[in-house]
Amino acid sequence: MSKEFRFGIVAGLAPDAAAWRATARRAEDLGYSTLLVPDTLRTLPPLLAMTAAATATSVLRVGTFVLAAPYRNPRLLAHELAGLYFLSGGRLEVGVGGGRADARQDAAALGVPYGTAGERVAQVRSVIGEVRAAFADSRTAVRRPGPPVLVAGAGPRMLALAAEEADIVALAVPPDTPEEGLRAPVGILRDEAGARFDDIELSMNLLQVGDGPPPWVPEGLRTTSADAAAVLRGSPREMADTLLRRRDELGISYVTVNGFFADALAPVVDLLAGR
Template identity: 55%
Template sequence: MADRLFRFGIVAGRVKDAGRWTALARRAEDLGYATFLAPDTLGTLPPLLALSAAAAATTSIGLGTFVLAAPYRRPEQLAWEVSGMGFLSGGRFELGLGVGRPAAGEDAARLGVPFGTPDQRIRQLEEALRHARKWAGAEPAPRVLIAASGARMLGFAARNADTVALGLPATTTEDGLAEPVRLIKLASDDFDRLELSAGLHVVGNEMPPWLAQQIGGDLPADSIAVLDGTPRQMADRLLRRRDAHQISYITVNAMYADKLASVVELLAGT
């Protein structure tokens, strides 16, 4: 990944019916997005089932979990299902893993599984990765994305992932990217091979109500979660971010798929 070519991914978790789900996956593919991604929450579609349907409806787009919470599944079960997804997608599956977002403990309780301490969850993540790679056998193991925010998880991701997804608050500014990237560099024995990812929450100048409620106010003018302006202006901002912080994989909620498409056309694969 020394060249760090731009990739763009769509995150989608809930639609009104199955037809719209597969249509959305095809739309993402047609618009030039590299990946179609499903979150792991009880308020959205079961990710591996949903991605299986998307795989059957598409031909070239990558399909990924964004991200599976390690405590929810036994490592052996996860490896079995990941292997199946690799087969059903024709090798297009990308495995996104993490130790659980802030509200994941509530979902774990509903699923009847222990959420565990941070140490226990990191060990579960290690086991999940080991089994997934072992299960692949002679077949290529899927590309692995690990979501991370704190220093310990950033270090773990730097040593074990192909892609590190920075799980930073929406209030993070451009300058705020420097420290997590520095920690990744320190922990990695081959930083050039890593792909770094950061997500967008808003494309344009209208903040969705759920985000406004979540942050309880306005975002900084240079928030990394917001991208606004002409397509060229937005593309130039992402180019500057890549130059400064090596971030080349951009993810965005499906509601902004069309708004970001002109930027995808300018930058994808460059």
């Protein structure tokens, strides 16, 4: 049975605190389910930004997209996330991964080891374990069920971990991956998860909505393949039909997009959210 569509905005910058709160309220007004904050040294500190966003809204969920496990203390992080869960009234999603493309540089700037791919997968598992434990500990102020856990990945090792532990899996494929290229990671996840696969919510992040590339893409890289799955073009109805077909064929029901395209995707959100 197909899951209902949800939509999220990924954002992590604002000129001032008032603008950040306005971003959160705008996301809520447009019908987005979540405001997701990246974990980099060039964006707002995610847990602080999420707390501010939660206090400015009433139903919007807040989440990380995604926390880089290599430079986080798992037990301290779980304690802070438990506090954020409490302060947000339970409107929290915990996204975690092994680190984005530039995470190695951030780890070096923070003075912490980045580790091998295998070590980073183990660190993701450790973060998830500590988060689960924080909500099972009778000595804390929070209780189960706790927040859903999102794992971002596309490689076999991370997908195997996600199949075992995640509530949500974000397909972290390169932005020029064609739609056909989504089948392999979904297939790995299905094989690894077995009967649990139907309980997992599948997610994908859009790089672009419409014909104009995002402004942060370097000039020489602005030509995106016409069949890139991360680019959504056409009328709102045509874009909605594309997402409906992907849900039917691949199970992807949770769609996220950079805040720059929040208004461009809003008509699609209106057509599909909760359906």
